[in-house]
Amino acid sequence: MAAVAARHIRKQFGDVFAVNDISLSVNDGEFLVLLGPSGCGKTTFLRILAGLESQTSGDILIGGENVNEVPPRARGIAMVFQSYGLYPHLSVFNNIAFPLKTQNTPRDELRRKVDWAMRLLSIDHLSSRRPRQLSGGERQRVALARALVREPTVFLLDEPLSNLDAKLRTSARSELKQFQQTVRTSTVYVTHDQVEAMGMGDRIAVIDHGQLRQIGTPTEIYDQPADEFVATFLGTPPMNLVEREGGSLGFRPEHFLPREMLNGSALAEMPFRIDRMEYLGSERILYGEIEGRPSKRIVTAKLPAHAASDQLRAGDRHAFAVRCSELHYFDREGRRTREGAVQ
Amino acid sequence: MTAIAEGTRPVPRRSRFVLDRPEFMGPLFIAPAILYVVLLVALPFFLAIYYSVSAYTIFNPSYHFVGLKNLKEVLESDIFRHTLGNTFFFTIVSQIFGLLLGKVGAMLLIQDFPGRGIARALVVLPWAVPVSLAVLAWKWMFDSLYSVINWTLMAVGLMDPMNPAQWLGTTDLAMTAVITVHAWRLFPFGVVIFLAGLTSVPKDVLDAATIDGAGFWRRNYVIIMPIILPIITIALIFGTVFTFTDLSVVYLLTNGGPVNSTQVLGSLGFQVGVLSGDVSHGAVICLFLFPFLLLATIILLKVLRRREI
Numbered sequence: 001m002a003a004v005a006a007r008h009i010r011k012q013f014g015d016v017f018a019v020n021d022i023s024l025s026v027n028d029g030e031f032l033v034l035l036g037p038s039g040c041g042k043t044t045f046l047r048i049l050a051g052l053e054s055q056t057s058g059d060i061l062i063g064g065e066n067v068n069e070v071p072p073r074a075r076g077i078a079m080v081f082q083s084y085g086l087y088p089h090l091s092v093f094n095n096i097a098f099p100l101k102t103q104n105t106p107r108d109e110l111r112r113k114v115d116w117a118m119r120l121l122s123i124d125h126l127s128s129r130r131p132r133q134l135s136g137g138e139r140q141r142v143a144l145a146r147a148l149v150r151e152p153t154v155f156l157l158d159e160p161l162s163n164l165d166a167k168l169r170t171s172a173r174s175e176l177k178q179f180q181q182t183v184r185t186s187t188v189y190v191t192h193d194q195v196e197a198m199g200m201g202d203r204i205a206v207i208d209h210g211q212l213r214q215i216g217t218p219t220e221i222y223d224q225p226a227d228e229f230v231a232t233f234l235g236t237p238p239m240n241l242v243e244r245e246g247g248s249l250g251f252r253p254e255h256f257l258p259r260e261m262l263n264g265s266a267l268a269e270m271p272f273r274i275d276r277m278e279y280l281g282s283e284r285i286l287y288g289e290i291e292g293r294p295s296k297r298i299v300t301a302k303l304p305a306h307a308a309s310d311q312l313r314a315g316d317r318h319a320f321a322v323r324c325s326e327l328h329y330f331d332r333e334g335r336r337t338r339e340g341a342v343q
Numbered sequence: 344m345t346a347i348a349e350g351t352r353p354v355p356r357r358s359r360f361v362l363d364r365p366e367f368m369g370p371l372f373i374a375p376a377i378l379y380v381v382l383l384v385a386l387p388f389f390l391a392i393y394y395s396v397s398a399y400t401i402f403n404p405s406y407h408f409v410g411l412k413n414l415k416e417v418l419e420s421d422i423f424r425h426t427l428g429n430t431f432f433f434t435i436v437s438q439i440f441g442l443l444l445g446k447v448g449a450m451l452l453i454q455d456f457p458g459r460g461i462a463r464a465l466v467v468l469p470w471a472v473p474v475s476l477a478v479l480a481w482k483w484m485f486d487s488l489y490s491v492i493n494w495t496l497m498a499v500g501l502m503d504p505m506n507p508a509q510w511l512g513t514t515d516l517a518m519t520a521v522i523t524v525h526a527w528r529l530f531p532f533g534v535v536i537f538l539a540g541l542t543s544v545p546k547d548v549l550d551a552a553t554i555d556g557a558g559f560w561r562r563n564y565v566i567i568m569p570i571i572l573p574i575i576t577i578a579l580i581f582g583t584v585f586t587f588t589d590l591s592v593v594y595l596l597t598n599g600g601p602v603n604s605t606q607v608l609g610s611l612g613f614q615v616g617v618l619s620g621d622v623s624h625g626a627v628i629c630l631f632l633f634p635f636l637l638l639a640t641i642i643l644l645k646v647l648r649r650r651e652i
């Protein structure tokens with residue numbers, strides 16, 4: 001059974017739809033990532049799930065029950081905000097205890113639960129500190145602990161790592177994922193960072209302009225993008241798109257290799273004119289153009305650094321190729337079509 | 344090469360850069376403030392201290408030293424003791440009402456509604472209007488014959504038309520009137536302070552409290568109030584000093600009457616020291632404000648310092 005389900009959710013601000021007909025469900029114990037560019041409506045959708053914002057139309061179901069009219073506190077959700085929303089005047093202990101106090105939890109039960117949450121997140125030594133005396137990572141853990149003590153049906157996390165520096169973010173990412181696997185609570189995680197999404201999500205929901213573009217496992221999203229938006233939103237550099245009759249042809253830069261590096265038969269060969277090369281340590285990025293195949297953007301190729309043979313130089317023309325199985329076909333509307341339908 | 348270049352460059356005169364030097368500009372900029380404090384605060388203050396221990400009156404300007412005789416006489420006077428009580432009562436009660444109204448006003452004005460900008464601007468009026476003008480208007484409202492307040496109360500049947508309230512003529516009502524005017528004058532200050540406080544509470548914190556199950560009251564008194572407490576404390580102390588030392592409202596509205604029932608330290612000091620010319624006793628009365636203001640200032644500075652951490 002789905003822990004949370006959204007049915008045709010719309011949210012209108014003035015005359016713009018911040019959320020435009022999103023339907024999705026989060027399975028029990030699942031880690032679902034909402035991924036999309038800035039301003040696409042992720043936060044708005046999450047706030048609607050939480051009940052902090054009311055939808056213009058559509059239904060929210062939590063544990064199978066319609067909660068449209070249920071206030072946030074009774075929805076059985078816990079939310080971690082982008083800036084954590086810790087209570088600045090309360091100690092770490094009291095911050096975590098706050099949701100229990102509002103439920104009039106008996107004293108010793110409260111103590112027990114708070115201690116348990118603090119130990120789980122290894123912040124028990126901070127219990128008497130105030131939020132402003134904590135580092136970003138510690139604050140994030142306090143916010144998680146506060147969310148955890150309520151034993152919610154679902155966690156809603158809104159870019160909880162975006163305030164951390166790059167290094168801390170990587171370790172916090174794996175800690176968070178590990179934590180979720182320990183407690184096994186269904187989680188909706190919002191981010192605009194594809195690395196976070198790919199690394200953490202059991203499934204990813206890609207959103208653009210308030211619309212759900214695709215939902216699926218990271219592999220599905222990456223290997224079988226439903227449309228050009230998803231194809232070009234994920235991957236660094238993003239998927240190349242070149243014109244073809246009746247739409248466009250897509251292939252990932254790491255599949256676009258010098259002809260001699262590929263063996264086998266089913267290859268699509270393309271003459272590549274290299275304009276510029278970038279050396280990134282473990283790999284080399286080539287920027288250029290495919291002759292006879294116009295593209296809206298510069299075409300890129302990603303080669304393992306060791307394999308980038310010395311013959312490749314900026315200004316050169318070289319025969320490149322893609323395996324036919326790694327070609328993606330999109331129609332004029334940008335939607336994926338059956339492979340090889342028209343060539 | 345460099346020697347030649349240096350030789351041809353004109354040597355800059357030190358005085359040209361005098362305006363760049365903090366040890367010159369610093370004292371220059373701070374001088375007006377120091378002058379102001381010395382001439383208009385420190386000098387009168389020490390003069391007042393001296394007056395309070397001398398036998399100085401306008402009619403007999405002698406600096407003859409009499410020690411604590413004036414203080415003793417003032418403390419033994421019934422009117423003074425009554426006035427001291429009045430001052431505290433009136434300061435505390437008008438603070439409470441002013442800030443309470445301010446809080447309610449701020450909570451209304453923080454909501455989004457059409458015309459909010461105009462409403463916010465209008466609220467500041469009681470502060471912007473000169474006190475003499477404002478009190479004049481209030482005087483009409485409290486007038487025994489033309490009182491709008493009485494008319495209204497009579498119209499809704501809460502007051503006997505044969506026996507209208509004498510707002511400024513009976514002791515209790517006169518105090519009520521003075522407090523009302525003061526609370527009214529404090530109200531905009533309260534609104535502004537509370538608005539600043541309320542908008543400074545991060546939205547995430549409020550949303551978190553909502554999700555954590557805090558209702559309206561708990562959000563208000565367990566989350567918002569403690570967070571904005573330092574701001575409120577500052578408002579309270581400012582308001583207290585402002586009200587404690589004020590004599591304009593009492594002087595213009597009731598002149599301390601009837602029978603000294605609304606007399607406050609400021610107005611009594613003014614009456615004795617300036618109007619009756621008994622400068623030394625007036626000085627004693629006014630100096631009575633000093634310990635309380637000192638205390639208030641110390642607390643204020645403490646709060647401000649704690650806030651910085």
Ligand SMILES: Nc1ncnc2c1ncn2[C@@H]1O[C@H](COP(=O)(O)OP(=O)(O)OP(=O)(O)O)[C@@H](O)[C@H]1O
Binds near residue numbers: 043
């Ligand atoms: N209260 C509001 N009033 C009007 N428009 C709003 C409001 N809240 C959000 N919007 C608009 O709705 C759209 C979606 O906003 P939202 O905050 O959900 O984006 P987001 O995907 O969370 O972006 P980000 O990644 O930058 O946080 C934006 O275009 C935003 O301008």
Ligand SMILES: [Mg+2]
Binds near residue numbers: 042043044158
């Ligand atoms: Mg957002």
